[in-house]
Amino acid sequence: MSAAETGAEARTIVALGLEGSANKLGVGIVKHVYPTGVPGDAELRPEMIEWANVRDTYNPPPGEGFLPRDVAAHHRATIIMLLNQALAEAKLTPKDLHCICYTKGPGMGAPLQSVALVARTLSQIWKLPLVGVNHCVGHIEMGRAITGAENPVVLYVSGGNTQVIAYSQQTYRIFGETLDIAIGNCLDRFARVLKLPNNPSPGYNIEQYAKRGSKYIELPYTVKGMDVSFSGILSFIEKLAKTEADKYTPEDLCYSLQETMFAMLVEITERAMAHIGSKEVLVVGGVGCNVRLQEMMGQMAKEREGKVFATDMRYCIDNGIMIAQAGALAFARGFTTPIKDSWITQRFRTDQVHVEWRT
Amino acid sequence: MSELPHSITLRIPFSDASLADIAKQSLEVDPVLSGDKVQLTVAVDGRYLVATCNGDTLRMVRVSINGFMDSLILVTRTLEAFA
Amino acid sequence: MAEQVLIRQGAEARVYKTTIDGRTAIAKQRFSKKYRHPELDKKLTRGRLNQEARSLKRCKEHGICAPDVIRVDKESATLYIEFISGPTLKEWISGSTDEHEQGELMDVVGQILHRMHSHNIIHGDLTTSNMIINDEPVLIDFGLSQISPSAEDKAVDLYVLERAFISTHPDSETLFARVLEAYRRDDAADAVLRRLEAVRQRGRKRDMTG
Numbered sequence: 001m002s003a004a005e006t007g008a009e010a011r012t013i014v015a016l017g018l019e020g021s022a023n024k025l026g027v028g029i030v031k032h033v034y035p036t037g038v039p040g041d042a043e044l045r046p047e048m049i050e051w052a053n054v055r056d057t058y059n060p061p062p063g064e065g066f067l068p069r070d071v072a073a074h075h076r077a078t079i080i081m082l083l084n085q086a087l088a089e090a091k092l093t094p095k096d097l098h099c100i101c102y103t104k105g106p107g108m109g110a111p112l113q114s115v116a117l118v119a120r121t122l123s124q125i126w127k128l129p130l131v132g133v134n135h136c137v138g139h140i141e142m143g144r145a146i147t148g149a150e151n152p153v154v155l156y157v158s159g160g161n162t163q164v165i166a167y168s169q170q171t172y173r174i175f176g177e178t179l180d181i182a183i184g185n186c187l188d189r190f191a192r193v194l195k196l197p198n199n200p201s202p203g204y205n206i207e208q209y210a211k212r213g214s215k216y217i218e219l220p221y222t223v224k225g226m227d228v229s230f231s232g233i234l235s236f237i238e239k240l241a242k243t244e245a246d247k248y249t250p251e252d253l254c255y256s257l258q259e260t261m262f263a264m265l266v267e268i269t270e271r272a273m274a275h276i277g278s279k280e281v282l283v284v285g286g287v288g289c290n291v292r293l294q295e296m297m298g299q300m301a302k303e304r305e306g307k308v309f310a311t312d313m314r315y316c317i318d319n320g321i322m323i324a325q326a327g328a329l330a331f332a333r334g335f336t337t338p339i340k341d342s343w344i345t346q347r348f349r350t351d352q353v354h355v356e357w358r359t
Numbered sequence: 360m361s362e363l364p365h366s367i368t369l370r371i372p373f374s375d376a377s378l379a380d381i382a383k384q385s386l387e388v389d390p391v392l393s394g395d396k397v398q399l400t401v402a403v404d405g406r407y408l409v410a411t412c413n414g415d416t417l418r419m420v421r422v423s424i425n426g427f428m429d430s431l432i433l434v435t436r437t438l439e440a441f442a
Numbered sequence: 443m444a445e446q447v448l449i450r451q452g453a454e455a456r457v458y459k460t461t462i463d464g465r466t467a468i469a470k471q472r473f474s475k476k477y478r479h480p481e482l483d484k485k486l487t488r489g490r491l492n493q494e495a496r497s498l499k500r501c502k503e504h505g506i507c508a509p510d511v512i513r514v515d516k517e518s519a520t521l522y523i524e525f526i527s528g529p530t531l532k533e534w535i536s537g538s539t540d541e542h543e544q545g546e547l548m549d550v551v552g553q554i555l556h557r558m559h560s561h562n563i564i565h566g567d568l569t570t571s572n573m574i575i576n577d578e579p580v581l582i583d584f585g586l587s588q589i590s591p592s593a594e595d596k597a598v599d600l601y602v603l604e605r606a607f608i609s610t611h612p613d614s615e616t617l618f619a620r621v622l623e624a625y626r627r628d629d630a631a632d633a634v635l636r637r638l639e640a641v642r643q644r645g646r647k648r649d650m651t652g
Contacts, residue, residue, distance in 0.1 A: 225602030
């Protein structure tokens with residue numbers, strides 16, 4: 001039936017997305033098309049067209065981590081250039097946009113704030129509504145859109161987050177998570193101990209070293225119910241690297257660290273799949289780029305007659321278009337964030353979001 | 360507040376009142392940390408953005424104002440680029 | 443060996459119903475996970491088999507209801523234990539409407555957990571599927587268990603159960619609160635419950651620096 005026959009008006013939403021909760025600053029533009037209008041109670045599945053996805057990463061020198069103050073300075077210095085780049089890439093002007101989506105949280109305070117300031121200012125200049133987006137939900141929605149996974153168990157793994165999530169009744173429920181630090185954080189800190197370069201990311205360099213390792217060194221393995229704990233394995237391997245550097249090569253240490261920590265993640269993901277009866281896994285977040293993790297997850301899924309979905313580095317690493325994606329879905333349902341409510345928050349649980357665009 | 364002895368007021372001129380107001384609305388949303396030791400408020404007076412900072416120590420005032428300036432400059436650069 | 447009927451295939455093990463020495467029994471056979479490095483796989487499979495057997499025996503020694511261990515077969519990574527009939531706590535809660543009965547059962551669960559922790563047995567995977575309601579609640583699935591005196595480990599044990607409760611039975615906060623009330627029997631339990639609050643906060647306070 002055509003739009004004219006049903007009486008529903010075709011609708012297009014063009015959303016700008018701004019992301020800067022950690023050391024990656026991203027600007028993205030997405031277009032959602034609803035040829036027969038926005039469906040009332042049904043799940044929103046617009047035609048999605050990507051128009052821009054640009055990013056710039058702040059990398060400190062090897063052996064150093066990044067501090068919020070320095071990340072915020074990087075974002076402030078770079079965002080206007082990225083905005084212009086994104087609009088040019090999309091061949092759009094501000095008149096073509098419908099909403100400004102930005103990361104409300106979770107993440108680092110000063111960086112989040114610097115991006116939110118720009119979002120609020122643009123919103124007033126261009127007279128467009130603001131849409132505050134949960135960073136994790138951004139990853140999930142982009143993953144779903146790119147891979148087409150129907151209703152997967154989601155493993156969200158990054159520098160700041162490690163969660164096993166499944167959708168239920170308009171909420172992304174957290175089934176399992178880390179009891180202390182995120183896996184990406186653990187990898188980053190170990191990379192610092194080994195003084196690996198931070199470019200393009202510490203985790204990427206650990207992955208390359210691990211590929212050259214082959215000796216399995218026994219490390220603490222900690223799964224508690226559906227949760228995992230990484231602080232024990234981190235302190236153990238940091239000690240090994242410092243006190244027994246003659247006995248174990250960095251390649252073998254990286255190899256063993258990945259094999260052990262990734263096995264923990266695969267285990268809790270599998271438990272969630274068994275618990276809810278799901279056959280699909282979607283891996284999102286920066287650590288999701290890791291090929292070995294994808295391999296191990298794939299092996300587990302195959303044995304259960306299931307399937308793993310993953311995205312490439314355009315989307316698994318923090319980016320602006322995922323914020324536009326999740327924001328546009330919420331916006332289609334009438335969700336906006338008044339400027340006085342557009343404060344940022346370092347803590348924002350994935351399950352606090354009302355997922356109105358799904359049934 | 361009488362308990363916060365150190366104070367500074369900045370008056371920043373914009374080319375017109377509507378721009379000063381945009382800056383105010385963007386800047387006033389995020390609360391200042393250590394709210395009991397330092398306070399920063401923004402207001403508009405004609406085409407001026409007026410920022411007032413009261414703090415327990417000079418250091419706190421200086422740190423807050425420095426942070427505020429970074430944010431202000433970002434907002435004005437955004438206005439320059441897109442308004 | 444008598445005939446085995448597969449009753450469940452979990453993530454880690456196949457569970458069969460069978461008979462041994464005339465008794466109805468469960469055979470829990472752990473299988474290799476191919477995604478794991480073989481050395482890690484062996485360590486986990488063997489370790490968990492031994493841990494489970496050890497914890498079950500320890501429970502029995504201290505009067506905590508758990509299935510009898512009939513046989514441990516290391517070669518096939520199979521644990522033979524007494525078959526316990528009855529619904530899981532999960533099934534029981536789903537099928538119950540009597541709030542008074544529910545509360546009373548939660549009291550018993552809290553007391554059992556307290557007794558278990560007072561003997562430094564950490565279950566490691568407390569869920570409402572890992573308790574069978576027979577005459578008394580019976581704890582099963584001790585594969586992730588360990589022995590530990592630390593309040594932190596006991597708090598995490600309860601935290602795992604709390605999360606399992608909430609994700610499986612929405613609006614079950616009052617039920618779980620009953621469990622904790624019954625658990626709070628002495629100073630040691632108090633210390634654990636204070637740690638539990640800290641563990642809960644960690645979940646809500648994850649920050650990205652460091």
